[in-house]
Amino acid sequence: MRKVFDFHGGIHPPENKQQSLQTPIVKAGIPPLLVLPLSQHIGAPAVPAVAPGDRVLKGQLIGEARGFVSVPLHAPTSGTIEAVEERQIAHPSGHRAPCIVIRSDGLDEWIECRGIEDYTTLDKSDLLQRIRNAGIAGMGGAGFPSAVKLAVQPEKKISTLIINGTECEPYITADDALMRERAEQIVSGAMILRHLVEPEETLLGVEDNKPEAIATLLTAAQGTGLEVVSFPTKYPSGGEKQLIEILTGKQVPSGGLPADIGVVCQNMGSAAAIHDAVVLGRPLISRITTVTGDAIDQPQNFEVLLGTSMAYLLEKAGYRAERNNRLVMGGPMMGFTVPSPDVPVVKTTNCILAPSERELPTPPPAQACIRCGMCAEVCPASLLPQQMFWFAQGKEFDKLEQHNLFDCIECGACSYACPSNIPLVQYYRASKAEILQLRRDHEKSEHSRLRFEARQERLEREEREKAEKRAARKKAAEAKAKQGTANGEAEEDPIQAAIERAKAKKAAQQSAADAQGGSEGEREKLEKAVVSTRKRLDTAIAKLEQAQAEGSDLVEALQTGVDKTRLKLETAETALAALQNSSDSTTAESTSSTDAAQLAIEKAMAARAAEADLSPAEKARADLEKLEQRLEKSRAKLAQSRDAGDEEKIIEALEATVERLAGKVEQARQQLQQAESA
Amino acid sequence: MVELLAQYPLVAALIALVGLAAVFGALLGFAAIRFRTEGNPIVEQINDILPQTQCGQCGHPGCKPYAEAIAGGEAINKCPPGGEAGIQALADLLDLEVIPLDDEHGEEDPRPAVAFIREDECIGCTKCIQACPVDAILGAAKQMHTVIASECTGCDLCVEPCPVDCIDMLREEESLQNWHWHLPDPVSRNVDIIATDAAPEATSRDRAA
Numbered sequence: 001m002r003k004v005f006d007f008h009g010g011i012h013p014p015e016n017k018q019q020s021l022q023t024p025i026v027k028a029g030i031p032p033l034l035v036l037p038l039s040q041h042i043g044a045p046a047v048p049a050v051a052p053g054d055r056v057l058k059g060q061l062i063g064e065a066r067g068f069v070s071v072p073l074h075a076p077t078s079g080t081i082e083a084v085e086e087r088q089i090a091h092p093s094g095h096r097a098p099c100i101v102i103r104s105d106g107l108d109e110w111i112e113c114r115g116i117e118d119y120t121t122l123d124k125s126d127l128l129q130r131i132r133n134a135g136i137a138g139m140g141g142a143g144f145p146s147a148v149k150l151a152v153q154p155e156k157k158i159s160t161l162i163i164n165g166t167e168c169e170p171y172i173t174a175d176d177a178l179m180r181e182r183a184e185q186i187v188s189g190a191m192i193l194r195h196l197v198e199p200e201e202t203l204l205g206v207e208d209n210k211p212e213a214i215a216t217l218l219t220a221a222q223g224t225g226l227e228v229v230s231f232p233t234k235y236p237s238g239g240e241k242q243l244i245e246i247l248t249g250k251q252v253p254s255g256g257l258p259a260d261i262g263v264v265c266q267n268m269g270s271a272a273a274i275h276d277a278v279v280l281g282r283p284l285i286s287r288i289t290t291v292t293g294d295a296i297d298q299p300q301n302f303e304v305l306l307g308t309s310m311a312y313l314l315e316k317a318g319y320r321a322e323r324n325n326r327l328v329m330g331g332p333m334m335g336f337t338v339p340s341p342d343v344p345v346v347k348t349t350n351c352i353l354a355p356s357e358r359e360l361p362t363p364p365p366a367q368a369c370i371r372c373g374m375c376a377e378v379c380p381a382s383l384l385p386q387q388m389f390w391f392a393q394g395k396e397f398d399k400l401e402q403h404n405l406f407d408c409i410e411c412g413a414c415s416y417a418c419p420s421n422i423p424l425v426q427y428y429r430a431s432k433a434e435i436l437q438l439r440r441d442h443e444k445s446e447h448s449r450l451r452f453e454a455r456q457e458r459l460e461r462e463e464r465e466k467a468e469k470r471a472a473r474k475k476a477a478e479a480k481a482k483q484g485t486a487n488g489e490a491e492e493d494p495i496q497a498a499i500e501r502a503k504a505k506k507a508a509q510q511s512a513a514d515a516q517g518g519s520e521g522e523r524e525k526l527e528k529a530v531v532s533t534r535k536r537l538d539t540a541i542a543k544l545e546q547a548q549a550e551g552s553d554l555v556e557a558l559q560t561g562v563d564k565t566r567l568k569l570e571t572a573e574t575a576l577a578a579l580q581n582s583s584d585s586t587t588a589e590s591t592s593s594t595d596a597a598q599l600a601i602e603k604a605m606a607a608r609a610a611e612a613d614l615s616p617a618e619k620a621r622a623d624l625e626k627l628e629q630r631l632e633k634s635r636a637k638l639a640q641s642r643d644a645g646d647e648e649k650i651i652e653a654l655e656a657t658v659e660r661l662a663g664k665v666e667q668a669r670q671q672l673q674q675a676e677s678a
Numbered sequence: 679m680v681e682l683l684a685q686y687p688l689v690a691a692l693i694a695l696v697g698l699a700a701v702f703g704a705l706l707g708f709a710a711i712r713f714r715t716e717g718n719p720i721v722e723q724i725n726d727i728l729p730q731t732q733c734g735q736c737g738h739p740g741c742k743p744y745a746e747a748i749a750g751g752e753a754i755n756k757c758p759p760g761g762e763a764g765i766q767a768l769a770d771l772l773d774l775e776v777i778p779l780d781d782e783h784g785e786e787d788p789r790p791a792v793a794f795i796r797e798d799e800c801i802g803c804t805k806c807i808q809a810c811p812v813d814a815i816l817g818a819a820k821q822m823h824t825v826i827a828s829e830c831t832g833c834d835l836c837v838e839p840c841p842v843d844c845i846d847m848l849r850e851e852e853s854l855q856n857w858h859w860h861l862p863d864p865v866s867r868n869v870d871i872i873a874t875d876a877a878p879e880a881t882s883r884d885r886a887a
Contacts, residue, residue: 039854093857366862392861395763426862433858445730448831451812452732452740645803645841 002229005249007242009378010234011413013170013333015209020173020292020299025181027303028316030077034102034307036062037089040346041137042144043069048100054081057111059283062100071135071145074283076305079104090310090329090346094339102307115281119192127196127278134277135284135347139269140164140175140238141330143348146270150196152259159262160248161199163190163226163271165206165213166238169331172351174288175268177301179206179213182272183220189271190226192278197264202226203247204268209233235333236411240265242380254407269350289349291317294356295324304345310352311341319354325362328353332360333412367420375414375424381407385414385424392427397435405431526576533569540565620672627668631661720772721749727767729759732811733833735784740811753777758784759832791832791847793825799844806836806845 039045046063056062056075063073082103086096119127132147152158163186167175179186186204194202204221206214208230217228231237231246241252243265250261258265266274269287276282285306292299297318304313310327311319319341328335329343331351345352353360375385383404391399405428414424544558638654683690725745736756738744748754754768755777762779769776779786795806795815802820807813814830817823825836825845837845850856 091854091857092859093852093854095852095854095857097854423862426859429859430861437858441729444831445728448730448732448812448829449725449741451814451829452730452742455811455813456740648805648808648839 002227004229004231005246006232007237007245007380008382009380009413010236010242011378011416012233013235013416015233016171016292017173017176017209020171020290020301021176023298023300025177025288025301025303026316028305028308028313030104030106030108030305031308031312032104033082033309034076034079034104034305035087035089035309035344036073036076036100036102036307037087037344037346038063038073038098038100040073040143040306040348041071042142043067043071043148045098046070046073048084048098050081050084050100052081052083055079056081056102057109059111059113059285061283062102065132069145069148071137071147072133072283073100074135074285075102076285076307077102077104078107078109088339088343090338090343090349092336099344113281115279119278120195124196127192131274131277133283134273136270136273136277137284137347138267139273139287139347139350140267141334141348141350143346146266146274149264149266150193152197152264156259157262158197158199158259158264159201160244160264161190161194161197161202162243162247162263162265163193163202163204163268164238164240164243164265165204165210165217165268166243167210168207168233168235168238169333169351170235171292171353172290172331173292174290174301174350176210176213177290178268178272178288179210180216183213183216185272185275186217186268187220187224187226188279189273189275190221191224192274193264193266193271194226199264204228205243205247206230207233207237236380236409236413239380239409239411241409254404284347287345287347287349289313289345290351291354292351293324293328293354294359295320295354306347307344309342309344310338313345313352314341314354323356324354325357325360326355328355328360333416334410363423364421366422369420369422372419374417374419378413378417380411380413381409383408385428388431389422389424389427392431395431395434397431397438400431401435405435408432523576523579526572526579530569530572530576533565533572537562537565537569617672617675620668620675624665624668624672627661627665631658631665634658634661718746718749721745723771724748724768727760727764727771728757729764729831731759731831731833733759733831733835734811735759735834737783748772753780755780756783758786761786761788787849789849791834791849792827792830793832793834793836794827794846794848795823795825796844796846797822797824799842801842803841805839805841809835809839811835 038048044065044067047066048062049064050056050062055078057078058075060075061072062075062081065072079102082101084098084100087099087101088094089097089099091097116122116130122130128147128151131150132145136146137143138146138149165175165179165186167173190202190204202225204217204226206217206228208214214228214230221228229247236242237246240258244258244261244263245251248261248263250263252258252261252263273284273287277284286303287306288301289304290299290301291313296314297320300317302313302316310329314327326337327341329338329349329352330336332353332355335351335353369386369389371386373386375389376383379385381404388400388403388405388408391397391403408425408428410425410429412425415422415426418424540558540562544555544562547555547558634654634657638651638658641650641654683693721742722745725742728741728745730741732740734740735758736744736747738747744752744757748768754772754774755765757764758779760768765779766776768774793806793814800817800822802817802822804817804819804823806823807815807817811833812829812831814826815823815836816826832847834847837847
């Protein structure tokens with residue numbers, strides 16, 4: 001007899017297993033409609049591989065695995081795909097999820113299945129692929145893809161393979177029934193697993209409250225080298241970490257995996273499914289489900305096609321809805337209330353519990369924690385549930401993590417033991433979810449921060465590049481100017497050079513005028529201009545006539561051209577005439593009148609002089625008028641550019657201008673008032 | 679020398695103290711140069727707590743500037759996306775009183791939002807692209823734009839510049855993917871957990887019977 005160990009805590013709730021073990025496993029038959037959720041496992045949901053209207057055969061692939069942690073989905077019977085749509089599923093949230101709906105044709109026609117006679121000849125990765133392709137996910141309740149669990153890294157030496165037949169939760173007998181009736185399948189599956197994992201020992205762990213199952217397993221396992229180990233009944237010895245401790249005495253480290261200490265665990269149901277997949281080549285399309293509770297007339301185990309509605313099963317077992325206070329999927333400790341009996345059976349549905357109010361009464365209201373410490377005594381993970389309860393209430397998440405909240409297996413032993421009826425597990429579940437949410441949020445905010453900083457950097461870089469370009473252009477212009485002046489004079493400043501040039505020109509003009517005793521040069525120029533303009537006018541008129549003769553579209557344009565040229569000619573002629581008149585008068589006058597710049601300066605001076613003559617009030621009024629005009633103009637410009645949808649920068653600049661002008665107008669107005677009052 | 683010191687203990691004490699001061703002064707001076715920290719570490723810590731939505735609701739152009747302002751003594755209750763939890767975390771970090779969120783800067787919305795462009799109405803003006811602080815909007819001039827939902831922080835900044843008002847802020851609805859257990863309502867009797875349902879004495883008596 002092998003030495004078995006014990007784990008901390010645990011409880012002994014009433015088992016209530018006998019009710020459903022009175023009859024052998026019954027085939028539930030083919031329901032008219034099967035609803036198969038695409039996500040019946042942990043990981044990415046499967047992707048539909050069929051479309052409504054397709055005919056499918058039993059065992060045909062209807063959903064493909066997406067990603068590594070995912071499993072495919074197969075048609076449980078032959079029929080037609082009725083829809084791929086959202087349906088209500090068995091989930092505590094009551095939300096809907098995408099499902100494939102099959103209308104069965106009753107023929108139950110298998111697709112061609114090819115099993116392997118001798119799996120030892122197969123490559124291990126092929127064998128794993130086969131298990132994965134059969135859609136096998138942990139059938140104990142969590143639904144973790146089996147192939148992922150079995151794909152242990154080669155550097156981790158596995159010493160023990162454990163097949164879990166504990167089924168410690170009250171009421172559930174699906175694995176028990178399976179072991180009693182299909183021990184050969186389980187043993188065969190276990191040997192495939194042993195071949196895959198190559199452990200030093202393979203243990204089939206069963207609680208001692210299932211003597212029949214142990215007996216049949218022992219018979220089936222004779223001569224195979226598999227060891228059937230029984231151990232005292234206690235809840236939750238079926239928890240993976242607890243079972244490992246019971247059988248090996250080793251504890252899985254906090255946050256670690258069983259593979260870290262050289263252990264791999266698989267469920268009995270999964271072992272049987274692996275046998276079907278490898279030896280018979282059949283995918284996972286049905287499972288054993290216990291239907292039990294006080295509201296059931298004949299509690300029993302069904303072999304049920306996945307996707308069968310719970311209502312269909314309940315009817316087969318004699319369901320008395322009026323006695324049932326709620327419908328639970330899973331056991332009384334870790335199960336959850338399903339939103340309606342119409343939800344389908346999935347790969348993880350080990351039990352449908354329909355208890356009466358007397359059997360599972362509505363929980364009494366939670367009372368204050370009295371710090372009795374019972375929860376800490378029963379906790380199989382050696383945590384401090386009452387302490388975590390306070391932290392969960394106060395949302396002190398870092399303290400919860402320090403108290404190893406994530407080692408909680410949510411078995412419900414603490415809630416069961418609590419004399420104040422505090423739903424402790426619910427606090428832990430909620431806190432775990434909250435912490436994970438916070439972690440995700442923090443990850444996201446970190447991501448946004450990086451993106452924000454990258455953007456800032458980019459904007460700065462662009463700004464810098466623009467500035468550099470501007471500087472480069474300026475430099476180039478300067479260099480060019482330098483070159484120009486270097487060719488001519490040794491002047492450095494281009495502006496200075498321009499001034500010099502202008503001065504030189506002016507001086508030359510003046511000297512020419514002086515030399516010729518009047519505006520001889522000017523006159524010559526004007527005469528030339530008159531002659532050339534006349535010539536141009538003649539050609540333009542000729543062109544116009546031609547165009548008129550041809551009836552071209554250009555007539556109008558040519559006409560305006562002619563008019564313009566004529567106007568120019570006239571002005572040139574009058575200028576010439578004026579010059580001829582003025583040339584008789586003093587030369588000084590003529591030179592001053594030809595200098596436009598001088599003229600403007602004189603005009604400005606005259607205006608200033610006129611202004612000086614004005615009273616301060618009048619001056620202020622004039623100022624104000626001018627400013628108002630400018631404000632009007634820039635407002636119009638802003639509106640225009642807004643309508644045109646110009647760049648924001650432009651609009652902003654215009655807005656700033658308008659504001660500035662408005663301020664100035666205000667100032668001017670005040671000045672005016674002051675001036676008037678003065 | 680020794681005799682002198684023995685004779686005048688005050689001088690000895692003085693020399694010893696001055697010597698110690700010189701040694702530690704030199705040590706501290708060296709450490710100040712050798713182990714100099716670049717930037718203000720508290721700003722980084724504050725910035726780490728801020729939600730990085732870059733929404734500007736606090737009145738600063740981004741979370742980092744607000745973190746700098748907080749380090750400079752500004753109130754910690756101006757960040758609506760961070761909410762009460764953010765204020766709590768900041769108060770813990772800076773050892774300040776927890777104060778309620780300043781309504782002036784907006785209200786906390788527990789459901790995260792994501793901007794959504796009604797694409798057939800978008801005219802491709804690129805104004806939202808320029809407004810987005812995290813480059814989460816994709817598009818080009820005169821081409822339809824779209825929001826990369828996974829990058830959007832829900833900051834709202836793209837809504838206002840849109841000339842045709844085709845951007846909606848969509849609140850995330852609860853679905854199977856983001857559903858999680860909630861803390862039990864202490865008053866309600868509608869508790870979903872099963873374990874507490876068991877009345878151990880009653881059922882064990884049933885079994886015995």
